[in-house]
Amino acid sequence: MSLNTFGHLFRVTTWGESHGPALGATVDGCPPGVVLDEAMLQHWLDRRRPGQSKHTTQRQEPDAVRILSGVFEGRTTGTPIQLMIENTDQRSRDYGEIARTFRPGHADITYHLKYGHRDYRGGGRSSARETAARVAAGGVARAVLADLAPGLEIRGYMTRMGEMAIDRTRFDWDQIAANDFWVPDAQAAADWAAYLREIRKAQDSVGAEIEVAARGVPAGLGAPVYGKLDTDLAAAMMSINAVKGVELGEGMAAARLKGTDNADEIVMGDDGPEFTSNHAGGILGGISTGQDIVVRFAVKPTSSILTPRRSIRTDGSATEVVTKGRHDPCVGIRAVPVGEAMAACVLLDHMLLHRGQVGDGPRGSIG
Numbered sequence: 001m002s003l004n005t006f007g008h009l010f011r012v013t014t015w016g017e018s019h020g021p022a023l024g025a026t027v028d029g030c031p032p033g034v035v036l037d038e039a040m041l042q043h044w045l046d047r048r049r050p051g052q053s054k055h056t057t058q059r060q061e062p063d064a065v066r067i068l069s070g071v072f073e074g075r076t077t078g079t080p081i082q083l084m085i086e087n088t089d090q091r092s093r094d095y096g097e098i099a100r101t102f103r104p105g106h107a108d109i110t111y112h113l114k115y116g117h118r119d120y121r122g123g124g125r126s127s128a129r130e131t132a133a134r135v136a137a138g139g140v141a142r143a144v145l146a147d148l149a150p151g152l153e154i155r156g157y158m159t160r161m162g163e164m165a166i167d168r169t170r171f172d173w174d175q176i177a178a179n180d181f182w183v184p185d186a187q188a189a190a191d192w193a194a195y196l197r198e199i200r201k202a203q204d205s206v207g208a209e210i211e212v213a214a215r216g217v218p219a220g221l222g223a224p225v226y227g228k229l230d231t232d233l234a235a236a237m238m239s240i241n242a243v244k245g246v247e248l249g250e251g252m253a254a255a256r257l258k259g260t261d262n263a264d265e266i267v268m269g270d271d272g273p274e275f276t277s278n279h280a281g282g283i284l285g286g287i288s289t290g291q292d293i294v295v296r297f298a299v300k301p302t303s304s305i306l307t308p309r310r311s312i313r314t315d316g317s318a319t320e321v322v323t324k325g326r327h328d329p330c331v332g333i334r335a336v337p338v339g340e341a342m343a344a345c346v347l348l349d350h351m352l353l354h355r356g357q358v359g360d361g362p363r364g365s366i367g
Helices: 038-048 092-098 108-115 128-148 173-178 186-201 229-238 251-256 332-358
Strands: 011-016 022-028 065-069 081-086 153-161 208-215 243-248 266-269 272-275 293-299 309-312 318-321
Touching (some): 022 128, 128 332, 153 186, 229 293
Antiparallel strands (some): 065 081, 208 293, 243 293
């Protein structure tokens, strides 16, 4: 299997399977001299870790990360950083019945058609467990960003779960970490908990929409044509398991707007140009404007459900599938830290590309 690496200068390769002995990431291109230790990465992994609430899978994984290379005396050396996370709570027996059966909504059938051989234990590489490695790599990216752009902040949150959507008039940044859904609305969190209980009771699952906002991003990151910042952000989010749609700024809603509504007007402020709105999501022509970068992605309902679904076996015979095991009724909850991590990796990658092309010297000025 090829194509397990993303990034240009800051490159991340993930490895390992859901039910193998371990998984992890190799991070190449990290600048030297950055303060980094396992506790710094563990902070981010703990936010994604399974089994932390009744609303997520009850698989109990500590997700303890080990740094095997690339760090000496608490600082990065500039050499590849090898990160490893051991799997400790696999229950492969839960998947014995599907060894020769394709689960509807899963990648089982496409893996079989492509490779002719697959790891049916939890989906192997197609499992959302792979995203733990991305979050660890994102922790490395955040450590570097803290040095290069101290004011940069990346926050992810849920904006929709099935039929339930947030009320943006009640948007509260402080509520994001205060509830199980990473939702910026205390009332929504209570309503969503009741809604998800009913979904779970019906042996079903539900989709979600996650928004990631990056504040304090300097202007000038990205390139106009094939190296667009929004191109790489969209690709990064689309690569996350179960994601079926990505948009930046107004996204698909821009198709319903007029030019007079969509174009962000520019005025001259005390510290330079200012925009009166942010329909562009902080990126114009593939290059960051200095405004908040806003990317949004939709996650499909978890395909592993206890309600029987029609399918076929590897011999072509018909069957019904009930997917046993421990699964998220809404995979979007734990996708929030993953979206943040991918944004961190992409933004750092483009910051390094920018420094490599134009350096740290003065750029275009206005006024």
